[in-house]
Each structure stands twice: as structure tokens, then as C-alpha cells.
Amino acid sequence: xxxxxxxxxxxxxxxxxxxxxxxxxxxxxxxxxxxxxxxxxxxxxxxxxxxxxxxxxxxxxxxxxxxxxxxxxxxxxxxxxxxxxxxxxxxxxxxxxxxxxxxxxxxxxxxxxxxxxxxxxxxxxxxxxxxxxxxxxxxxxxxxxxxxxxxxxxxxxxxxxxxxxxxxxxxxxxxxxxxxxxxxxxxxxxxxxxxxxxxxxxxxxxxxxxxxxxxxxxxxxxxxxxxxxxxxxxxxxxxxxxxxxxxxxxxxxxxxxxxxxxxxxxxxxx
Numbered sequence: 001x002x003x004x005x006x007x008x009x010x011x012x013x014x015x016x017x018x019x020x021x022x023x024x025x026x027x028x029x030x031x032x033x034x035x036x037x038x039x040x041x042x043x044x045x046x047x048x049x050x051x052x053x054x055x056x057x058x059x060x061x062x063x064x065x066x067x068x069x070x071x072x073x074x075x076x077x078x079x080x081x082x083x084x085x086x087x088x089x090x091x092x093x094x095x096x097x098x099x100x101x102x103x104x105x106x107x108x109x110x111x112x113x114x115x116x117x118x119x120x121x122x123x124x125x126x127x128x129x130x131x132x133x134x135x136x137x138x139x140x141x142x143x144x145x146x147x148x149x150x151x152x153x154x155x156x157x158x159x160x161x162x163x164x165x166x167x168x169x170x171x172x173x174x175x176x177x178x179x180x181x182x183x184x185x186x187x188x189x190x191x192x193x194x195x196x197x198x199x200x201x202x203x204x205x206x207x208x209x210x211x212x213x214x215x216x217x218x219x220x221x222x223x224x225x226x227x228x229x230x231x232x233x234x235x236x237x238x239x240x241x242x243x244x245x246x247x248x249x250x251x252x253x254x255x256x257x258x259x260x261x262x263x264x265x266x267x268x269x270x
Contacts, residue, residue: 024057024061027051027053027057027058027061028061028064028065030051030053031047031051031053031058031061031062031065031071032065032070032071032080032084033123034047034050034051035047035071035078035079035080036080036084036147037125037147041074041075041077041078041079042077042078042079043076043077043078044058044059044062044078045058047062047078062078065081066078066081068083069081069082069083070083070084071084097118097120097129097221097229097230097260097264098118098129098130100260100263100264101118101130101221101230101232101260102130102132104232104256104259104260104263105117105118105130105131105132105232105256106132107256107259108132108232108234108252108253108256109132109133109134109234111252112134112234112236112249112252113134113135113136113240114134114136114234114235114236114240114241114249115131115132115133115134115234115235115236116131116132116232116233116234116235116253116256117130117131117132117142117155117232117233117234117235118130118131118221118230118231118232118260119148119153119155119156119159119218119230119231119233120229120230120231121159121163121229121230122147123147124150124171124174124175125147125148125149125150125156126147126148126149126150126153126155126156126158126159126231127145127146127147127148128142128143128144128145128146128147128148128155129144129145130144131143131144134236136237136240142235148210149175149177149178149210150164150171150175151172151177151184151185151186151191152178152180152184152185152206152209152210153206153209153210153216154204154205154206154216154217154218154231154233154235155204155216155218155231155233157194157195157198157204157205157206157218158198158204158218158219158220158228158231159228159231160191160195161194161195161198161199161204162199162220162228163228165195165199168188168191168192168195169188172188172191180209180210180211181208181209181210181211181212183207183208183209184209184210185209201250202219202220202250202254203217203218203219203250203253203254204217204218204219204231205217205246206218208238213237213238213239214235214236214237214238215235215236215237215238215241216233216234216235216236217233217234217241217246217249217250217253218231218232218233218234218253219231219232219233219250219253219254219256219257219258220257221257221260221261221264222261222264222266223261223264223265223266224264224265224266224267226266229264230260231257232253232256232257232260233253234249234252234253
């Protein structure tokens with residue numbers, strides 16, 4: 001008897017952006033990013049387990065990256081190599097927004113007498129790309145190249161609010177919300193409330209949430225299209241940056257952010 005053939009299965013759609021991906025090159029990038037986020041040295045086997053890459057593949061990738069100077073071997077462990085510093089410095093120097101921000105940061109530090117900084121969103125983190133140090137000997141600001149977590153940094157909270165406001169559960173699921181101090185916000189409910197407050201007042205606050213005795217405040221920087229592309233902030237010891245000074249500092253930081261936004265073509269309507 002003739003039988004009716006089963007309908008042919010349709011192939012699953014292929015994301016065009018995935019078509020030309022080289023899997024082990026992507027794994028090498030994942031390894032470099034992981035080393036950049038986690039301070040210290042790491043064993044190859046630990047990296048393989050944490051990233052879900054076969055151990056043999058991981059060791060071959062690590063050998064190649066070591067040969068190219070992107071990582072270095074320290075005993076039986078690996079850490080980022082000197083070539084990454086060179087690439088990072090070249091990238092920061094070529095960041096257009098950083099160049100535009102430098103005089104704005106200098107002016108902000110002159111007005112507040114505190115350290116100011118510029119950050120841009122990077123891989124669900126806040127990347128510090130420029131810092132203008134205060135004249136005070138006691139400084140607590142991170143240096144250029146530092147990747148700050150979104151949930152406990154003032155610039156990170158700007159990106160969490162303006163770039164991830166509608167997808168907070170997904171963002172928090174992708175990373176560990178480490179508690180750095182007793183004041184760190186580590187629940188989705190807390191971050192939602194903080195996000196609403198940040199949007200309402202137009203600035204974010206790290207109130208001793210990353211380091212005890214340190215307070216930070218940041219405001220969003222908008223592009224000509226109205227998208228948030230960066231954040232400007234200040235960092236200071238709480239003995240100088242008291243709670244009573246928050247309105248004053250907020251006004252200075254928001255003015256600096258508005259100045260940089262205007263230089264990028266933003267018309268002031270966000």
C-alpha cells in the first residue's frame with residue numbers, strides 16, 4: 001500500500017549575526033572578559049568549569065593567548081597580560097566621548113573640589129573611561145578601565161535605570177549581586193525602587209554601597225537621539241560629601257552632564 005510521507009522538517013531559523021561566528025574565538029573572548037571581571041589569577045580548569053568550555057579546548061586557547069601576550073601564566077594560573085593594557089589604553093584614547101568629557105570633568109572637579117569621572121555602558125557593567133582627581137590626598141575613586149557592577153555604583157545605577165529599566169530581572173539574573181557593604185542593594189525589589197527614584201530625581205546615588213565611607217553621585221549623558229550613552233559622576237569621602245551636600249552636588253553633576261550632552265548634540269529634551 002502506498003504510504004504518505006511525513007512532511008519535511010523545516011530548518012530552524014539562523015540568526016544572521018551568528019552565521020560567521022568562530023566558536024573558539026568567541027570562547028577566547030569569553031575567557032578574556034572573565035579574567036577582566038574577576039581579580040587575581042585563575043587555574044585553567046577553573047575557567048573551563050565556570051565558562052562551560054572543555055578543559056582541553058580551554059588550555060589550547062590559553063596557550064595561544066599567552067603566546068600573543070593577551071594573558072600571562074603565573075605559576076599554574078593565568079591572568080591578563082600586558083598587551084591588554086596597551087589595547088585598553090588605545091581604546092580609551094580613541095573614545096570620542098572621553099575627549100569631549102575631559103574639560104567638563106576638569107570644571108566639575110574645580111567646582112566641587114572632588115574627584116569626577118566618566119563611565120560608559122560595557123557588557124552589563126559600567127566602564128570608567130576618564131577620571132579627574134581632586135586635590136585631596138584621600139581619594140577613593142576607581143581608575144580608568146575599572147568595570148563597576150550596575151547595582152552598587154552610581155554610574156551603574158544610571159545605566160540600570162535608563163538602559164535596563166524594562167529588563168531588570170534579566171540583568172540581575174545574568175550577574176551576581178554581591179553585597180559589598182551592609183547598605184548594598186541586592187534584591188530585585190530594592191533595585192526597582194531605586195530605579196524609579198533615580199528616574200524621578202534625575203541622578204543616582206551610591207550611598208556607601210560599594211565601599212564604607214564613600215559616597216558617589218551620577219547623572220545621565222544623552223546623545224543627539226536622546227539615548228543615554230554615558231554617565232558623569234563624583235566620588236568623595238562621606239566626611240566631606242555629607243548627606244546635607246547631596247542637593248548641591250547633584251546640581252553640579254547634572255549641570256556637567258547637561259553640558260556634555262549638549263556637546264553631543266542633545267537638545268535638552270529627554
